[in-house]
Amino acid sequence: MDNMTNREWFKKAGYGMMVHWGLYSLLAGEYDGMKSGHYAEWIQSYHMIPIKEYEKLCNAFNPVFFDAEGWVRFAKECGMQYLVVTSKHHDGFALFKSKADKYNVCDMTPYGKDIIGQLGEASYKHGLKFGLYYSQDIDWHEQHGGGYSTERLSAGKSWDNCWDFPDRTIKNYDICFENKIKPQVEEILRNYGELCLIWFDVPMTLKEHHSKTLYDLVKKYQPNCLINSRLGNGIYDYVSLGDNEIPESLDNIRGARKSPFGLYETAATLNDTWGFSYHDQNWKRPEQIAAYRKQLNDLGINYLINVGPDGLGRIPSPSVDILKGAYDLFPLLAEEV
Numbered sequence: 001m002d003n004m005t006n007r008e009w010f011k012k013a014g015y016g017m018m019v020h021w022g023l024y025s026l027l028a029g030e031y032d033g034m035k036s037g038h039y040a041e042w043i044q045s046y047h048m049i050p051i052k053e054y055e056k057l058c059n060a061f062n063p064v065f066f067d068a069e070g071w072v073r074f075a076k077e078c079g080m081q082y083l084v085v086t087s088k089h090h091d092g093f094a095l096f097k098s099k100a101d102k103y104n105v106c107d108m109t110p111y112g113k114d115i116i117g118q119l120g121e122a123s124y125k126h127g128l129k130f131g132l133y134y135s136q137d138i139d140w141h142e143q144h145g146g147g148y149s150t151e152r153l154s155a156g157k158s159w160d161n162c163w164d165f166p167d168r169t170i171k172n173y174d175i176c177f178e179n180k181i182k183p184q185v186e187e188i189l190r191n192y193g194e195l196c197l198i199w200f201d202v203p204m205t206l207k208e209h210h211s212k213t214l215y216d217l218v219k220k221y222q223p224n225c226l227i228n229s230r231l232g233n234g235i236y237d238y239v240s241l242g243d244n245e246i247p248e249s250l251d252n253i254r255g256a257r258k259s260p261f262g263l264y265e266t267a268a269t270l271n272d273t274w275g276f277s278y279h280d281q282n283w284k285r286p287e288q289i290a291a292y293r294k295q296l297n298d299l300g301i302n303y304l305i306n307v308g309p310d311g312l313g314r315i316p317s318p319s320v321d322i323l324k325g326a327y328d329l330f331p332l333l334a335e336e337v
Contacts, residue, residue, distance in 0.1 A: 045156025066313025092141025203232025
């Protein structure tokens with residue numbers, strides 16, 4: 001890792017860009033005349049859209065304005081040190097070519113090209129560290145996707161797909177884990193270069209052996225790749241704070257989690273949603289982003305700011321303006337981080 005361990009790099013990185021993008025981006029926060037909740041990427045669950053209906057979005061996914069190099073250059077221009085992209089979100093649709101499951105951008109859409117491959121190639125070309133988000137528990141495309149064992153409130157109607165598969169007594173996450181989750185994690189580890197991190201999320205169903213299996217799998221293929229605390233069961237390299245969490249001190253982190261290596265990160269939105277929503281115009285100001293970044297970085301916490309491109313592959317203009325403005329207000333050039 002350029003004469004620096006990944007842990008050392010992450011500790012100094014400070015600032016990164018997250019991207020939530022997928023089929024949900026086409027709906028832009030509205031389905032059949034009804035708005036989504038706060039999180040547009042949860043719209044399938046929020047409106048209990050049947051799989052067969054939701055799959056029709058594949059036929060419309062042809063992002064003619066998607067420009068991998070443009071996204072990477074934009075991140076660099078805003079002072080970002082790394083890029084984290086949703087390889088598969090909770091809807092189960094993968095933005096990469098997968099032999100484990102044909103429900104992916106290459107096999108199911110007219111676009112037919114590997115999004116993750118393009119973004120990885122562009123990131124490596126321009127010297128931006130590249131990481132991948134992967135939803136290892138929740139998968140609404142699978143009968144045995146996780147989330148069925150909790151009564152906690154979710155951003156949709158339920159964590160699991162209870163509308164296509166209502167009988168929770170027969171659900172078995174082990175089936176989804178062995179047939180899809182584990183093979184796809186292996187695919188992204190083997191096919192997309194030297195990843196700086198894997199960003200797992202919401203471990204509602206995983207038992208300790210599931211988390212350990214994934215941790216060991218990552219380290220087998222990429223020993224330097226960092227793993228966040230949302231893998232679950234206390235198995236991780238660095239702590240993911242709560243969404244949009246801006247603590248006053250490290251002792252003030254929700255859940256009082258500690259990183260064994262002193263590595264922390266807050267992932268945050270520019271408005272109220274992660275995925276694209278045309279009706280969410282509650283944007284933060286550049287001054288807020290710059291101030292949050294400084295507060296977090298002073299505590300040794302990285303700030304991972306999300307953008308949600310639209311269904312055609314365009315980063316919303318308010319996101320562009322806010323991040324450029326925040327960079328101008330935060331006079332810390334990339335080479336000084």
